[in-house]
Amino acid sequence: MITTTDLTKVYRSRGRDIAAVDGVSLHVEPGEVYGVIGRSGAGKSTLIRCLNLLERPTSGTVTVDGQDLTALAGRGSRAGRPLRRARTGIGMIFQHFNLLSSRTVQGNVELPLEILGLTRRERRRKALDLLDLVGLAERARAYPAQLSGGQKQRVGIARALAGDPKVLLSDEATSALDPDTTRSVLRLLRDLNQRLGLTVLLITHEMDVVKTVCDSAALMEGGRILESGRVHDLLATPGSRLARELFPFGGEAGADAGAAEGPVTVLDLTFHGEGAARPVVSRLARAHDADVSILGAALDTVAGRQIGRMRIQLPGRPEENAAALAFLREQGLTVETAGPPIAGPPGTLLDKPPAQAAAPDAEAAPAPGAPGTAGSAREDVR
Ligand SMILES: Nc1ncnc2c1ncn2[C@@H]1O[C@H](COP(=O)(O)OP(=O)(O)OP(=O)(O)O)[C@@H](O)[C@H]1O
DSSP: OEEEEEEEEEEEETTEEEEEEEEEEEEEOTTOEEEEEOOTTSSHHHHHHHHTTSSOOSEEEEEETTEEGGGSSOOGGGOOHHHHHHHTTEEEEETTOOOOTTSOHHHHHHHHHHHTTOOHHHHHHHHHHHHHHTTOGGGTTSOGGGSOHHHHHHHHHHHHTTTOOSEEEEESTTTTSOHHHHHHHHHHHHHHHHHHOOEEEEEESBHHHHHHHOSEEEEEETTEEEEEEEHHHHHTSTTOHHHHHHSOOOSSTTTTGGGOSSOEEEEEEEEESSSOOOOHHHHHHHHTTOOOEEEEEEEEEETTEEEEEEEEEEESOGGGGHHHHHHHHHTTOEEEEOSSOOOSOTTOGGGSOOOOSOOTTOOOOOOOOOOSSOOOOOOBOO
16 A cells, blocks of 8 residues: 655755665555654654655655656645645544634644635534544534544544545654553554554554554664564564564563573563463473473563563573474474573663564464463553
8 A cells, every 4th residue: 555665755954864764675565554663863754745745755656546746746735636636545644633712623734625625514514523533423522622532532533534545654653642642542543444444554652553553564764664563573573673672572672681591592482372372381391301491471462462471491401402493383383492581671672772683493384372460561662
């Protein structure tokens, strides 16, 4: 539904060129919720503004619903007619809602309908339908100042849907909202995505947003995409920074490992699926007479599916534990041999260089299983 090819946006500032977006190639499937996550300055806002040609890219292409927008003339408010028409198929919502304070809720939703040339009656009917869709029909006559943040964002969403778009772009739409309101707005986005078949591309600095609502995600840094893919595939990818950020292992992973005598093997296990818990670790201990230490564990729901992660330690070098690794893989777990124990709080990996290329020793395979303790906390990578 959205494809960018080698998209680049260079700003010239104080005699220096800044590549805010640097060769980004993304592919967003129809009907998916796709999150681009990164810290402040990563280039997310510039990227999203290039997608609907609010900013004209320096080079590269943007195709939305089969149409190459970069081939159409103009940008921002100076877009030519074909680009303006194409833009009606792309709704956008903003962190600070961007509502007109002098207009009622209904008036705000009617604004794009006026521009589209609907009659007063058509506008009224459509605006009320849209407000109903976002659960705000009874506040149609209120003014923005009389609404909560979550209600304002719902108005923003209703307004963004006025042109019956196939694509909704969300520019940090929940960043100004508290966690409960964030969840309810994300639920609404997911609901609209499913009911209307709407493709949603959102940018965010909050891992929790990706974890709650995204089917796919990309990690952006320094204008580039470092990693991207389906969230569940990323969770099964050894060395994935996004997976580690999305779902840290929990506890003080690695805290005890340094105390071990002699060489050890530290393994990161990922359990997929919602089947009954299988006591894989105790079976491993029995079958291989292994002294297994659990260094950290967490169970959580990511993109609607239950996932468990666990870090364990076995005595001996990895080559001495080959049979144990094979046993774990036979159980359908994704197994990654961790390097030296990783200490430090979750949420710090985005500050580090990209992960090494995937180690060859892990496989994605759905399997039931349920390790340890509570899920991870909200992660803010800004
Ligand atoms: N109009 C501009 N002129 C010059 N530099 C710009 C302009 N807009 C953005 N930049 C620079 O491009 C880089 C990316 O900025 P951008 O706002 O896209 O990042 P971001 O990930 O959205 O961060 P934030 O969440 O803080 O908005 C930054 O270094 C920023 O200073």
